[in-house]
Amino acid sequence: MQEEGNVQTPVHRPRIDVRPGTPRGGNAMPSRSPSPAAARAAAQAVRIWKKRPRLGLHGMLSDYVGNKNYYHVGNGVRSYDPIIQRVLQPDPLSPFGTGGINPYAFCLGDPVNNRDPSGYSAISNTGIALGLVSLVLSIATFGTASILASLGLALAIISVATGAASNLLAGSSPGQAATLGRVSYGLGVAASLVSLVLGAIGFGAWRLGRHLRKNPDFDMSLRVWNKGPGVQTVGIHGSPHVTIAANKLLRAPQLARRIRPLLDADTDTVLLGSCHAGQGNSMSSVAQVVANRLGKTVVAGKGTVSPEYLWKSFTLHKLPYEDVRVFQAQGMWTSARTSLVNTVRFEQQSTAIYLRQLYAHH
Numbered sequence: 001m002q003e004e005g006n007v008q009t010p011v012h013r014p015r016i017d018v019r020p021g022t023p024r025g026g027n028a029m030p031s032r033s034p035s036p037a038a039a040r041a042a043a044q045a046v047r048i049w050k051k052r053p054r055l056g057l058h059g060m061l062s063d064y065v066g067n068k069n070y071y072h073v074g075n076g077v078r079s080y081d082p083i084i085q086r087v088l089q090p091d092p093l094s095p096f097g098t099g100g101i102n103p104y105a106f107c108l109g110d111p112v113n114n115r116d117p118s119g120y121s122a123i124s125n126t127g128i129a130l131g132l133v134s135l136v137l138s139i140a141t142f143g144t145a146s147i148l149a150s151l152g153l154a155l156a157i158i159s160v161a162t163g164a165a166s167n168l169l170a171g172s173s174p175g176q177a178a179t180l181g182r183v184s185y186g187l188g189v190a191a192s193l194v195s196l197v198l199g200a201i202g203f204g205a206w207r208l209g210r211h212l213r214k215n216p217d218f219d220m221s222l223r224v225w226n227k228g229p230g231v232q233t234v235g236i237h238g239s240p241h242v243t244i245a246a247n248k249l250l251r252a253p254q255l256a257r258r259i260r261p262l263l264d265a266d267t268d269t270v271l272l273g274s275c276h277a278g279q280g281n282s283m284s285s286v287a288q289v290v291a292n293r294l295g296k297t298v299v300a301g302k303g304t305v306s307p308e309y310l311w312k313s314f315t316l317h318k319l320p321y322e323d324v325r326v327f328q329a330q331g332m333w334t335s336a337r338t339s340l341v342n343t344v345r346f347e348q349q350s351t352a353i354y355l356r357q358l359y360a361h362h
Contacts, residue, residue, distance in 0.1 A: 060073060068081070068083065069082070070088075073087060073116055086104045086105070091103040091105075222234065222235070223236070226264070231268075232263055233310065234272050235274075237275070239349060239353060240276040240279045241285070241346050241349045242346055242350055245258070251346050252346070253293055256293035256294055257293070259294065263296075267296065268296055269314075270290070271300075271311060274300065275305060276302065277290075277301065279302045280342070281302075282327065282338065284338060285327070285342070287300035288338050288342075289339055289342050291329050294329075297326060299324060301324050302325065305324070
């Protein structure tokens with residue numbers, strides 16, 4: 001303002017345009033195009049951004065802030081920084097709950113073997129993995145050791161089931177999910193131990209089979225011949241709860257399957273000329289299992305016997321005579337119990353035979 005007397009007159013100054021890219025004189029400068037290097041860098045940055053993985057560890061969503069990415073733990077409940085390997089928000093279940101002592105720890109410091117679907121407590125991956133592996137091994141070795149395989153199969157199935165339940169409850173009930181995760185881990189370890197035992201038994205049976213094939217004392221095939229109307233005799237090597245034919249250990253059900261097609265249609269009594277076939281009586285003997293499988297009367301001895309001795313005992317004496325016994329087919333549940341006990345005894349005896357032969361061989 002300038003004062004002329006008592007009147008103030010405004011001073012007119014030229015308007016200056018201070019917009020970016022415009023000189024002080026107000027004349028606009030021509031726009032500059034970015035350099036080729038800058039354009040390539042910008043395009044590369046866009047490509048890198050598009051190629052950034054949207055899913056991270058354990059399938060968690062990745063969220064990028066600048067050049068850093070964070071994981072949304074528990075569907076966004078908390079954020080995990082993989083660079084510092086810490087969760088940025090404290091765990092409300094720590095330090096006295098399932099969250100652990102450190103409220104900022106992620107997966108108990110072991111994100112490879114643990115996961116945290118809820119964002120509040122870690123769950124072990126090992127249990128369900130061991131359960132799946134043991135499930136496959138138990139099915140694969142079911143014929144090697146039926147009882148142990150059944151136990152391993154049951155443990156593996158329960159381990160997988162509890163692991164799946166742990167995942168389902170991770171969001172709604174972290175505490176119960178963590179407990180189920182620990183149960184799954186324990187059952188998975190137990191199933192793995194059973195699988196190891198199955199492997200050892202299978203290896204022992206393989207080694208024993210190799211030795212038996214080289215030992216002429218066990219080279220005796222299954223033989224069946226007639227002894228009278230409705231009576232046939234079976235001759236085969238035997239040991240308590242085990243039979244041996246053609247250098248191969250046979251379980252009682254396997255023996256019954258081999259005998260069945262060799263019997264005549266009118267046969268109702270089988271003289272089982274195998275040593276110790278009657279040992280265990282109706283609770284676990286080979287003769288009882290064969291009688292159950294064939295649905296016929298089986299005569300067998302508890303000790304060392306021969307087919308001729310059985311025939312004389314059967315024709316000249318009233319049975320039971322000395323150590324010769326008569327076995328009739330049992331009912332369904334009693335038969336199942338007998339098969340179960342016989343299988344356990346077979347595993348024990350076959351392992352003992354293997355160890356004895358191995359010791360004698362060396």
